[in-house]
Amino acid sequence: MIQTVTDKFKYPFEWLDIMEPSDEELKSVTEKYDLHESSINDWLQIDHLPKYEDVGSYTFIIFRIHAENAASEADTVTELTDKVAIFMNAKTVITLHKKQWSGPESIKKNQIDQHECKNTHHLVNEIIKSCLATYEVSSAKLTRDIEYYEENMFLKNRKPSLLEGLYYLRRKVEVTRRIIMLSHDIIEKMDAPTHSNTFTRDTRDLYVRLTNIYDTLFENMNQLVMIYFSISSQRTNEIVRVLTVFSVFFMPLTFIVGIYGMNFDFMPELRLRLGYPAVMILMGAITFGIYVWFKRRGWL
Structure with a gap:
């Protein structure tokens, strides 16, 4: 046009x-x-x-x-x-x-x-x-x-x-x-x-x-x-940090469970009357200790 x-x-x-x-x-x-x-x-x-x-x-x-x-x-x-x-x-x-x-x-x-x-x-x-x-x-x-x-x-x-x-x-x-x-x-x-x-x-x-x-x-x-x-x-690092914290909490607990899951015949703790509650208290104390340590370090 x-x-x-x-x-x-x-x-x-x-x-x-x-x-x-x-x-x-x-x-x-x-x-x-x-x-x-x-x-x-x-x-x-x-x-x-x-x-x-x-x-x-x-x-x-x-x-x-x-x-x-x-x-x-x-x-x-x-x-x-x-x-x-x-x-x-x-x-x-x-x-x-x-x-x-x-x-x-x-x-x-x-x-x-x-x-x-x-x-x-x-x-x-x-x-x-x-x-x-x-x-x-x-x-x-x-x-x-x-x-x-x-x-x-x-x-x-x-x-x-x-x-x-x-x-x-x-x-x-x-x-x-x-x-x-x-x-x-x-x-x-x-x-x-x-x-x-x-x-x-x-x-x-x-x-x-x-x-x-x-x-x-x-x-x-x-x-x-x-x-x-x-x-x-930064967000990826945050996710990795959270996963790392969880893994630190469970590492000692997994270690304890690993020991008592080996099923050897001569493990006296397996036959203790208070063995189970003692291990549970130990796991709780370890978890609480890790939490207090992380809190003081400012990681939580």
Whole structure:
């Protein structure tokens, strides 16, 4: 579907927004605006990473935006992000994407109709800023998810799926952070000295802020995973400690029972009238003594 967001008769530039074009539409646009075949091939690759490239008569940019409805177990580039291709020259901007994206409508309403976009470079800068903003929304959700897992771990309300959830959460943070890092070249080119202005510096500031946010999230996730294994190890040690205490209690009792279970003919204690109660009292005294000793040592 080809949508003309702005036309060259009313605005200083033309902006075509194309969502999931058919083969005929793609061929028509390619021929009309003289788009290079390599650029189209790059856009057709669903997992292509961000790039900035000067292709003769136009500039070609691939930017990845965060998917609006990513699944809870999404952990790959194609599952977490959607691709937006941008073709820009002095008079025309073409954006290509395969999924619904609210950027064009928002930019037209808040920037173009307010006469804030004077040229195509300014427009593309606003497009990239809109793409970056999708990661800001995602960072807030990731922060809430990290707090949820942190609370569950420290309150000892562990669920069977906790470790699996931590894995997917860490993957989300790692993949998203990597995509943002790979977009650095685009931000640098847009805010180059020859094009730098207040608007491009705002985009750079947003990029720097997102980079810091996702760096912090990545560090927090690594610490959270380490804390999880540390708590698991501590709980295992607690279980081993309890089992060790039980074994210490029963070791002397088992020793006594082992001796009197050997059934030798010449064991005088076996024929004593008070032999049985004496052994039971001895076992009780040993158990009580072990308990008092453990208590004084602080092991119970």
